[in-house]
Structure formats: structure tokens, C-alpha cells
Amino acid sequence: MSMTVWTYDWVPGAERGPRGFVRDVRLRWALEEAGLDYDVKTTPFAERDAKHFERQPFGQIPFLEDGEITIFESGACLLHIAKKSEKLMPRDPAGEADTLQWLIAGLSSVEMVSVPWWFLSISGAENKDLTGWLRKRLDHVAAVLSEREWLAAARFTVADLLMADVLRVPKVRAFAESEGIEKYIERVCARPAFKKAYADQVAHFVAAERARNALT
């Protein structure tokens, strides 16, 4: 059965806006890597109704429909999809644990610092302690990447997909100032599955913008 990735019907489209970075890209990318069928449906960005909160209690996207199951949180969706394809996560216990720890590290050790740092930087409220904390976290990631090509299990896994998506946010990528991290992002994002997922998302939001402009 085909799965459905839910995203917004539209997002604000400034030149450096979120197009290409909305988190449904993580799910599209994982499904492309796994070679699984999916379609994409949308929920309004502007008005988040009860039905949206029923499926995503924080009023965000993405969420994934898989038959009777609806699952939210991009990290949880990635682990759900990874259960269906060895391409995203090895099946031996050690490889599985390695992939799991690095996927969670992307969320809890890097994104937990990079997103608030980015969020404060938008309003010009940078905090030096938070900046120092992000620097340390990125330095640790760079140290690991100086010794290996992929984070887990000596091969591409869903942990690389997540970590590269966290690191490729333009402000974070520029702040990293690390050749190792830059080459890692390039390596992971050179994958055809990423290119397709990214292009599909951008096309989706560009079409939405055109439709919106035609109406107004």
C-alpha cells in the first residue's frame, strides 16, 4: 500500500525562506531511498484546524499516513519508514543500534542546539552561551566525520539523512566553518534520492505560490 506524506499547502516563499527545507523533505527523501511508493497531500498553512491537531498535536507538519497508521514527528516517521527498508537501516543488531543512536544524536545533540540558535538569530537575539554550545556540538560532529565517511554502520543510513538535513540549514552550514562537515553535506546531498525529494518539494511550493498569486 502506498504511503502519504502530509505537508503544508503553501509556505512563505522568501528567497531564503523555507522552500527546500520544510521537513516533509526528510520523509520524501527516505521514501525515495527506500524505493517505496508515496503520494503527497496538504493541510492549510494559514489555518490549522482541529483535524490537523488530531494528526499532529503541535500543529506542525510533516506527518505520514501508512494504511491505518498516522505518525507525526519527522524523526519518528524516519524510524517508521526505516523498518520497511534495509537501505535506510541495517538489520543486524549492532548496525541498527548504531543507526538509531546517530539518528537521535542528530535530533537531540545537534538540532536541539542548532534550531534554537537559528531561531534566536532571526530576531537578532544571539546568545553567546548558546553559540558556544553549538560550536562545541559541531566540533564533535566534525571530529567524528574526520574519521569516517558515514556516521553509522560504515554505510549510508537514515542517520546520515537526518544529520545532513540538520546541518545543511544555510546559517548552520555557514557557522560550522568546517571542511569535514561541508564535504559530508555535499556527499550526502549528492544522492539522487535527496535531489529528487528536494526538487519535488521546491516544485510543490513554487506551484502553490503561482496558484496563490493567480488568485490575488
Add this chain to the structure above:
Amino acid sequence: MSMTVWTYDWVPGAERGPRGFVRDVRLRWALEEAGLDYDVKTTPFAERDAKHFERQPFGQIPFLEDGEITIFESGACLLHIAKKSEKLMPRDPAGEADTLQWLIAGLSSVEMVSVPWWFLSISGAENKDLTGWLRKRLDHVAAVLSEREWLAAARFTVADLLMADVLRVPKVRAFAESEGIEKYIERVCARPAFKKAYADQVAHFVAAERARNALT
């Protein structure tokens, strides 16, 4: 085979310090819930050597040893332990997906905001946007908890363990000002497995403090 939870040999012990809140408590608690054997070993808090970074690339704790496997990130360790016990996560696909999404929500939708908020508050650098963001996230959690006793699968799961541990941080708990959240924390932390894990961690660090004071 018995598992090993790794934590620090000592942590600074101010009255409102981290004793009882160091994240090895999450692993102890999950192992107590699951009824699995474990022991606890320590790595120095003060000097984090190469061996520590080999096992936890960000120089933190906890990490878990399970035979040949070492796994870091408390969230990943919880999911690893949950694979071994239905008490932590139901075995039907819908219950599993529900538990997974709420465990990740605890990390990525709540802790990703509460920890940086708490971190900035230590240095008196509260940011009103971050405070507003945390308020919204806690309101969403409170709305969900107004309708049900447990987050996922209509029963206690590892998602409640994680979410309650995120919410019970004293500053976050006080800021929430939500009867629903307060009652939820009380309900989850009334579990004997939590009480044992908490008491064991406090005893561990109190003993470490006494040993340290005896030496100096």
C-alpha cells in the same frame, strides 16, 4: 546477559543541582519497568578522556552497554531497551508507531525548546520568543493530557517515561502552570520503577560526594 548503564562518577551537588535529574535515570527507570538486570558503571565527570568520547562522541552520559553493543543518547537507549520489553512499548504496529511518535515528540517538540530555555535562564538571558515558544509547546501537551491519561496506546509506555522526565525539571514544571501537566508528572513519577531509579541515582551521587569530601 546483564546490561550496564554508564553515568558520571560524580556531579556538582548543589541543593537544586542535577542529582536525581542526570539522564542515566531514564535508563535505570526503563530497565526497572522492564524488569531487566543491569549494573551501573562510571566515567569521570571532570576529565573526559578518549575512551569516553569513543563511546559517547559528545562527551556526555548516559550510554548503555548490552553485550557487544554500546549505544549512546538517552532517547536511543530507551528505544533499544523498549525492543526487549512489551512493558515499555506495545508490539502491535499502531501501538508501536504511537509510542515512537510520542517519545520523539518529547525529545524534538518539547525538550528541544525546554532545554535551551532552561539553559538561557541559568545565565539570566531569557528570551521572550523562546519563552513564548515553550509556552505554546506546553499548552499543546496540556491539551492532549486533558483528554487522556497516557500519551500513547492508552497505557503507560516509554513515551510517558521520557515526556515526564522532560517535564519534571523544576523550572519547566513551575513554568508550565498546568494542573493537567502537574497531575501527569505525579501520575508517571508515582510508578515504583521511577521511585527506585530516582532513589538509586541520588544515593549514587550522595555516596560520590561523601567519598570526595573524605578525600579533601
